[in-house]
Amino acid sequence: MHTFSLSHANTLSNAWRLALARARWLVVLVLLAACQPAEPAPLPTLARLPSVTPQPTPTHTVTPQPTPTREILPAQFSFGKSAGGLELQAFRVGTGERLLMVVGGVHAGYEANTIQLVRRLYDHALANPQELPDALTLLFVPVLNVDGIAAGRDARGRLNANGVDLNRNWGCGWSAEAYFGEKRVNSGSAPFSEPETLALGGLIERVRPSAVLFYHAAARGVFAGNCGGMVSQPLAEVYGRAIGYPYDSAFSKYAVTGTAPAWVDSLGIPAADVELASAEGFDFVGHWRALRAVMAWLDEN
Numbered sequence: 001m002h003t004f005s006l007s008h009a010n011t012l013s014n015a016w017r018l019a020l021a022r023a024r025w026l027v028v029l030v031l032l033a034a035c036q037p038a039e040p041a042p043l044p045t046l047a048r049l050p051s052v053t054p055q056p057t058p059t060h061t062v063t064p065q066p067t068p069t070r071e072i073l074p075a076q077f078s079f080g081k082s083a084g085g086l087e088l089q090a091f092r093v094g095t096g097e098r099l100l101m102v103v104g105g106v107h108a109g110y111e112a113n114t115i116q117l118v119r120r121l122y123d124h125a126l127a128n129p130q131e132l133p134d135a136l137t138l139l140f141v142p143v144l145n146v147d148g149i150a151a152g153r154d155a156r157g158r159l160n161a162n163g164v165d166l167n168r169n170w171g172c173g174w175s176a177e178a179y180f181g182e183k184r185v186n187s188g189s190a191p192f193s194e195p196e197t198l199a200l201g202g203l204i205e206r207v208r209p210s211a212v213l214f215y216h217a218a219a220r221g222v223f224a225g226n227c228g229g230m231v232s233q234p235l236a237e238v239y240g241r242a243i244g245y246p247y248d249s250a251f252s253k254y255a256v257t258g259t260a261p262a263w264v265d266s267l268g269i270p271a272a273d274v275e276l277a278s279a280e281g282f283d284f285v286g287h288w289r290a291l292r293a294v295m296a297w298l299d300e301n
């Protein structure tokens with residue numbers, strides 16, 4: 001089900017409109033440059049610009065380049081419903097070609113501080129768009145396990161309304177026998193049996209993010225997704241270095257199966273679990289710094 005489709009024609013015409021707007025600006029800039037007084041000596045940086053050479057060929061410089069552009073997602077949209085019938089919501093900041101997805105509340109319950117953190121990161125990004133590289137879009141999903149919120153800070157809050165652990169229900173290494181520590185948890189009847197994992201997996205396949213971060217609490221570390229994609233370790237390293245968390249080992253406290261970052265890694269998309277240092281509160285400054293480090297990394301690569 002597509003709850004937010006824009007027509008292809010619309011996207012194309014938007015791209016051309018953007019290209020034409022850029023072209024108009026270039027013409028204005030050329031005219032402005034031509035209007036500069038001859039004295040004093042021209043600025044060396046201006047002199048190096050091709051647009052102020054004696055025989056300008058503006059038609060070349062203003063030719064629109066119809067490069068493929070990312071469909072601009074709505075600023076806020078629902079991408080599905082939980083097992084308990086609650087809306088799953090996403091929030092966008094920026095319109096850049098590369099997309100970084102940030103997911104909180106994969107487990108609610110005792111990990112509900114990850115929901116507060118992701119909401120705070122979103123609020124900050126929305127209020128300070130100048131801190132985002134132009135080439136980046138941020139897409140926040142503050143809470144995946146919306147059903148778990150109702151249970152409060154309780155072990156039941158880890159699971160959705162079907163009693164399934166949403167970080168054991170993904171399509172890489174899924175097992176009917178799954179654990180949270182030494183305790184057996186329900187991993188669902190099959191990979192993607194749950195509406196939340198199916199909806200988020202579908203959204204990821206559709207928007208093709210450049211990286212995905214999933215927030216948990218509270219093992220204090222960054223754990224790269226690993227499903228043979230072998231693309232996620234650099235992401236874990238960038239985030240881990242920026243916040244000062246361990247990042248160079250797989251989650252080894254106990255065997256985990258069917259996790260979200262593993263499945264995303266299998267798509268060739270870097271993904272990692274960020275485990276907060278505590279299940280109480282959060283270090284906003286540190287996590288925003290780490291998110292900016294990831295954005296800079298994506299911008300450079």
Ligand SMILES: [Zn+2]
Nearest residue numbers: 107111216217
């Ligand atoms: Zn968790």
